[in-house]
Amino acid sequence: MTGRLVLVSTPIGNLGDLSPRAVEALKTCALICCEDTRHSGKLLSHAGISGVRLAVADEHRETARVDEVLGLLAAGNDVAVITDAGTPGISDPGMRLVAAVVEAGHPVTAVPGPAALVMAIVVSGFDTTRFVFEGFLPRSGRERADRITEMVTERRTVVLYEAPHRVARTMADLAAACDGERRVALARELTKLHEEVWRGTLAAAVDHTEQVAPRGEYVVVLEGAAAPADASDEQILAALRRAMGGGADRRSAIATVMAATGASKRRVYDLALTIPRSADE
């Protein structure tokens, strides 16, 4: 019988969040893949687990670990994956091992538990029915600018991970790109002694993060963009022409303009039909 790859979520700060199922999975597997053996060794000794082999599968060595993991699974042993904190595969190693194990046809399961993004969004006070997780933003350049531009019209709540020394810069960039009145929650040190959720507008977040040097771990939760005020027919037509002039076909132009203006499909579609088709469409 084949073994299972088990992704085990570990605490994001509070050791009390290590679940009994997590302890059981870590105790009974043949190998625990982790990012840092010293860091994970402390967690295991806190949980009273000894005698299980730890192997490094950090972002540089995850792929190199695949053959060994597949061998253990084929021989009927379970292999666990943990990271320094939270859920493996979420801005952490895990994804490549899962893909390789799925490809090889072995079962993959998880012991769910802490994930900073989930806790941050549920405590933010913003809409949780639909949201986008952006992970860490690129630090600079075109890719960062493009990702921020996408957030300007993003109607769903956006969740970002950010290093403390970069929070102020990210607030400044978001405030410059989006409406400064858009609301943001800065969820800091979740589950830890100094847990704090600061809530306010982007403009106020710029002042706040400039005044108080951010320390500890942060999740940024940005409220989705408000539906734009009713666009006029002329504005919708101009947006459609811009999208179609930029090379989009009629269908994608309609989708882009609906997202940007909040106008109904029927209305944008009817207006799109009044624009003569180009010869090559």
Ligand code: SAM
């Ligand atoms: N796999 C982890 C998870 O499930 O949340 C995320 C790992 S990622 C390398 C680390 C980032 O997660 C931090 O930079 C921070 O943005 C966020 N984070 C982790 N723990 C946190 C905490 N206790 N409070 C706030 N943010 C946290």
